[in-house]
Amino acid sequence: MKNRTKPWFKTLAAACALLPLALGSAAPLAFAQVSEPAAAAPAAPAETRAAPALWVVKDEDTTIYLFGSIHVLKPGLSWFDGAVKQAFDASDSLMLEVVLPEDEMAAAKATIPLALDQSGRTLSSRLEPDALKAYQAALAGLGIPPAQFDAFKPWFAAVTLSVLPLTNLGYDPEQGAEKTLTRAAKAAGKPVEGLETLEEQLGFFDTLPEDQQVAYLNATVKDIDQLGPTIDRLVTLWGNGDPDQLAVLMNESMTTTPELAKILLADRNARWAETLQARMEQPGTLFVAVGAGHLAGPQSVQTYLQQRGLAATRVE
Numbered sequence: 233m234k235n236r237t238k239p240w241f242k243t244l245a246a247a248c249a250l251l252p253l254a255l256g257s258a259a260p261l262a263f264a265q266v267s268e269p270a271a272a273a274p275a276a277p278a279e280t281r282a283a284p285a286l287w288v289v290k291d292e293d294t295t296i297y298l299f300g301s302i303h304v305l306k307p308g309l310s311w312f313d314g315a316v317k318q319a320f321d322a323s324d325s326l327m328l329e330v331v332l333p334e335d336e337m338a339a340a341k342a343t344i345p346l347a348l349d350q351s352g353r354t355l356s357s358r359l360e361p362d363a364l365k366a367y368q369a370a371l372a373g374l375g376i377p378p379a380q381f382d383a384f385k386p387w388f389a390a391v392t393l394s395v396l397p398l399t400n401l402g403y404d405p406e407q408g409a410e411k412t413l414t415r416a417a418k419a420a421g422k423p424v425e426g427l428e429t430l431e432e433q434l435g436f437f438d439t440l441p442e443d444q445q446v447a448y449l450n451a452t453v454k455d456i457d458q459l460g461p462t463i464d465r466l467v468t469l470w471g472n473g474d475p476d477q478l479a480v481l482m483n484e485s486m487t488t489t490p491e492l493a494k495i496l497l498a499d500r501n502a503r504w505a506e507t508l509q510a511r512m513e514q515p516g517t518l519f520v521a522v523g524a525g526h527l528a529g530p531q532s533v534q535t536y537l538q539q540r541g542l543a544a545t546r547v548e
Contacts, residue, residue, distance in 0.1 A: 282311040282471030286319060287527065287534060287544040289508070293515040296508055297323060298533065298544055300478075300524030301409030302470050306402045311471065312412055315547050323519035326417040328410055330433050331426040342430055346438045347388035354382040355389055358442070363450050370453045386445035387437035390452045394459065401460050413521055427504050427522070436495050444491050451489055470524050479529030498531040505536030512542065 287298040297319040305311075312320075320326075333339050349355070356364055356379070368378050374396050381389035405411055417424050437445070455462075462481070469478040482497075504522070511518060526533050534544040 279308050279310050280471075282309055283314065283473050284311055284316065284470050284524070285473040285475050285527065286315055286547040288319070288547050289512070289537060289542050289544050291512060294512050295322075295517040296511065297517075297519045297547070298527055299409070299519065299521045300470065300475065300527040301413075301521045302467055302524060303408045303410060304398060304403040304405045305407040305409070305467065306404065307407055309407070309467075309471065311409070312416070319547065320413065320416065320519050321420075323422065323517045325423040325425065325516075325518055326413055327425050327427060327518055327520045328414070329426065329522050330428050330430055331424055332410075333430070339430065343388075343434055346434050347384050349383060349385045354379075355384060355386055356382055358386060358446055359450075363446075363453070366453050367449070370456050373456075385438070386442070386449040387440060390445070390449040391437065393449075393452050393456060397456065397459050398463065401463075403463065409521060413519075427507060427520075428500075436500075440492070440495070444489070448489050448492055466524075475524070475528040475532075478524055479532075482525040482528060497525065501526055501531055501533045502536045504533050505540055505542075508533070508537060509540045509542060 284302075285300055289296045289298065299316060299319070333342075356367075359367055370393060371378055371380065374393075376396075381392070414424055416422075440448070466478065466481060469481065504526070508520070522533065537544055
């Protein structure tokens with residue numbers, strides 16, 4: 233029994249370590265790899281060029297670049313060049329949604345106490361019969377034992393199920409924008425800071441009322457077969473620098489969980505705008521990278537900056 237369960241503990245630890253990447257995106261578009269690596273990797277594809285959107289806010293002595301990131305990508309996509317690379321090279325420091333611990337077990341230690349349900353109720357017992365049947369079918373389709381998440385809260389199961397299928401599709405957080413930018417910043421000796429802490433990000437889901445957590449899980453299960461096509465479309469729009477259509481896609485993905493959309497997008501965007509407004513008082517150049525969904529739509533970071541008298545201009 234020990235040998236059978238150990239790989240699943242490792243998978244859960246990896247899920248905890250990469251959960252902040254998922255939390256940094258709008259659910260159910262939580263883009264992080266949490267399962268074991270695929271047994272055989274496909275041949276590296278030919279390089280494809282992308283031109284994601286970039287904005288700038290500036291005054292006499294301060295410049296802030298706003299870059300919408302994708303948290304996981306496939307190999308072979310060239311995006312860290314042109315205007316994005318020039319803006320990054322000109323910046324004194326890098327700001328991300330959260331600075332992830334380098335040790336995945338450190339993230340697990342922060343996550344598991346929140347993710348585990350201390351009430352004694354199983355996750356399965358919280359689901360209506362039809363929802364439970366669909367949930368168990370989704371687990372079976374991923375090769376996951378039916379009681380794997382019974383000890384966890386619904387939000388943790390929802391986030392994990394949002395990201396598990398992406399591994400088999402070739403998506404990898406090591407190829408994602410945050411990892412690429414962090415490596416470049418460390419190589420250049422640039423400071424890296426976070427808009428939020430790991431504990432704050434975990435708290436966004438953990439403080440959701442139970443009915444909203446269950447609704448999120450049910451929505452994730454319902455759309456699990458569309459995760460691949462959805463992220464493929466998202467990456468295409470991102471690579472084309474099309475925030476308007478990206479906003480449409482993000483809005484469609486969150487129609488069944490409006491409370492979560494408010495918590496993960498609108499409320500955070502407003503707080504980040506306040507932080508960036510304060511940062512404008514410090515001279516220098518800052519490169520900010522947040523999930524692309526935060527820089528798209530009527531409740532984007534740019535909208536809240538505009539309300540504070542700060543205009544974000546698109547960099548061509």
